[in-house]
Amino acid sequence: MVGVLWLAPPIHTFAADVEAGRGKSETCVACHGLGGNATLPGVPSLAAQPAMHTFLQLVQFREKRRRDAQMSPFxxxxxxxxxxxxxxxxAAQTAAPSRFVADAAKAAAGRKVLEAHHCGSCHMPDLSGQNQIPRLAAQNVEYVVKQLRGLRDGSRRDIDGTMASAAQALSDQDIENLAHYLATLK
Ligand code: HEC
Ligand code: HEC
Known part of the structure; x- marks a missing residue:
């Protein structure tokens, strides 16, 4: 039976190289911060993101399915x-806690929105992400607000439509509350 595993097609035809990735990320830290922990408003933290998510988003930018004036050229x-x-x-870096001072009432409301919509069923209960699904915990507040509005309104296209449909039910107030809640998580 062990032999069956060898017959399965490999998901990646080569092993990704963390050390090579460090060198190739040198231009990225100007915006995304040391080790991928961004501090600039509107710039996502990349530390501890699932490798497949980062890979697929970079492909989206390169193929111009996702666009951003600052990010696309890179x-x-x-x-x-x-x-x-x-x-x-x-993926091998540690995510730093958010420096954003969340409003306690908004964060509490955001937690309820998250539970009502079962966001953790895809993003994982601790919101650390998996495979193509991003980590949300401690993500930059302005970035989260912009992405959720864009996914809802169609200005950010997603890979398979699952996230766009998950965003349809969210009001602007829900989105603001969610972003405050995410900033309180580690
Ligand atoms: C000039 C600033 C800047 C530089 C340099 C930059 N980025 Fe970005 N990056 C951004 C911004 C801003 C966004 C958010 C775009 C948006 O709002 O959709 C972003 C988004 C991303 C995302 C999407 C994250 C997610 O969770 O969806 C990835 C991945 C990414 N950048 C990787 C990189 C890599 C790798 C490099 C270096 C090769 C790089 N970036 C260089 C500004 C930058
Ligand atoms: C059916 C699975 C699924 C559910 C449920 C889901 N998401 Fe997502 N989410 C995804 C996927 C997949 C992506 C990556 C989108 C892409 O393809 O660009 C994503 C992306 C995101 C992003 C963009 C983050 C980044 O780094 O760019 C945010 C923010 C987000 N989701 C928040 C939520 C919230 C809040 C909920 C609950 C209301 C939710 N998601 C429910 C699958 C899901």
């Missing part, structure tokens, strides 16, 4: 191999 020249290595590097 994805243009990356090869698939670069994106795999970069994804592996950031």
């Amino acid at each position: 994805a243009e020249k990356l090869t698939d191999r670069d994106m795999q290595d970069i994804g592996a590097y950031f």
